[in-house]
Amino acid sequence: MIDTSLPVAVIGAGPVGLAAAAHLLARGLVPLVLEAAPAVAANMRDWGHVRVFSPWRYNIDRAARTLLERSGWIAPDPDEVPTGREIVESYLQPLASLPALSAHLRLGHCVVAVSRQRMDKVKTAGRDSSPFVIRVTTPDGELEFQAAAILDASGTWSTPNPMGANGLPAKGEAAHRDRIQYGIPDVLGSLRGRYAGRRTVVVGSGHSAANALLDLARLAVQEPGTRVVWAVRGTDLRRAFGGGDADALAARGALGTALGNLHASGSLEPVAGFRAAEVSLVNGQLTLGSDDGRRIDAVDEVIVATGQRPDLTPLRELRLKLDPWLECTEALGPLIDPNLHSCGTVRPHGVRELSHPEPGFYTVGIKSYGRAPTFLMATGYEQVRSIAAFLAGDLEAAHDVQLDLPETGVCSSDPGADSVEDATGVCCGGPAPADLNACCAEDARVKMAGRLGCGCGD
Incomplete structure (x- = not known):
């Protein structure tokens, strides 16, 4: 159970960030949602003309639905496949406008740094009990907030991968x-x-x-x-x-x-x-x-269109344990590696897999996947449900993690592809080979001492 005299900060007011706020409210905790843009779901608005893959039934969080239905909101047809703009206009904007949630929403508040009160990254003694300090920039200047815990749902859309095939910008890319x-x-x-x-x-x-x-x-x-x-x-x-x-x-x-x-x-x-x-x-x-x-x-x-990567700069003073190549939480890396998994073959995960050595800090939503592109909104909703339960002291609910995802099959990645963006579909998420464990055994992850298995044959 956390110190309830301070809010739980949520960085980002996209679908997962707003769902986190709804789950925190349902648990009797006070959220503080910090959104850099002047409106919610800014990243989704940017690609609002694009139709998503999953139908409405997978795009609405349960706690958010409960809040909305109390206001008389009627859910869209669960089998229809919406555009990003339709998700914003029919779901996220009505959710953010509810008085129960809007009172905790701060738009135009861009998080630029996070640390612990009176502590830098090196100091250990008393760290667990020290509140987080969140520095933000606003149109009116710089502010600081304190929080008992933080859920970073800021996404990756604003930090795209460069054109260069080696992960670096191509020469002349910035100039043009x-x-x-x-x-x-x-x-x-x-x-x-x-x-x-x-x-x-x-x-x-x-x-x-x-x-x-x-x-x-x-x-x-x-x-x-x-x-x-x-x-x-x-x-x-x-x-x-x-x-x-x-x-x-x-x-x-x-x-x-x-x-x-x-x-x-x-x-x-x-x-x-x-x-x-x-x-x-x-x-x-x-x-x-x-x-x-x-x-x-x-x-x-x-x-x-070569994917995105997380912006870790504001988190430099926090103790993070990251997967060395995906830049997600270390424990999550083997479960989501796009060389092996599709969005539908990722096994359920929650507060255990999303925790860092920095107590009380969690990366959620698509940013939790680092550079992996295999994320579904429904996965993020279950992440924040688990974390909210943990912060409220309900350990049984926190660790009872379940996911209802479509059987996505052929979207999983090909271990033999030249790059993640070129991969489409064999092994763990495609037609099952005769021996899934043999499939996984080819992966470097299971050959590395101390690493988790890839999860294909679990």
Whole structure:
């Protein structure tokens, strides 16, 4: 049980952050939700034009639903698949507007640093009982808050991976940032004029890249002169097409099928095995250079859809124990490694797996997965339910972690893929091999002394 004279801080007012607040309220704890943007769900609003894969039944948290239904809110059709904008407008904005929750919400409060009162990272004595100090910037200046515990649900959307295939920005990438967009820009909406009649390179082969490519192809039909180049690090483009009708998440299967059809139609120019290393300006247009010497010339715009990574800078004074390659909580790494797992093959996890050596601090939501892209909102909802129960002293409920996830099968990653973004589907989440443990045994994680097993054959 924590010190109830102080609030529990929640960093980020996205779907998981707001769900955390709802669960804390249900447990009689006082949340303090700190959101950097002037409105809730800022990251989701940025890709609001995109339709998610999971239907409504997996996108609404139970504690949040209880709060909403008390106000007369009627849930959307559980079988419909919403866009990001629909999730914000029909669920998250009504939730944040409830008096029970809005009283604890601070918009325009950007967390820039977290520490312990009168303690730096080195000091141990009395650390457990010292409150957290959270420094934020606001339009009116700098503030500090104290909290008994912290749930960091700030996400990863604002810290995208760079274009460079080695995890570093390509040479010249920063200098030409004005012609580069990251993630899934609204090609058919607010940014239409930026891409109409121009030649755009999309770098990446995951779901974000697929959405961008399909939107650009639609734009090309409507706007003559619009051309699309698809630069992929891997050499087998079929990996990006997914499982089609075999995917239990129909929306995701349809996305892969549509991308496969687009590729077969010849409407885009694919460049396989292209590992971006350099960006330069030649005669007023961009040239992208690969590490093998190949070039893509005469480029007007670039969309980089190579995933995201967590921003750990504000947490530098905290004692975190991170997975060495995913940058998630160490205990969670083997359970979510995208080289082995899909969003539906991750086994249930809660406060145990999300704890750090820093008592009372938890990373939740998609940021808890670090660089792994296999997160579902329903996973985050169960994370914060478990942590809220633990903070309230209900250990039985905290450790009774269960997940109701779709059988996502073919979305799991291929251990033989050239990169996480190129992987689509065998081993742990695809058609089961004869011996799942043998499949896992090939993974480096189970060969490392002291590491947990990958969970495939558990």
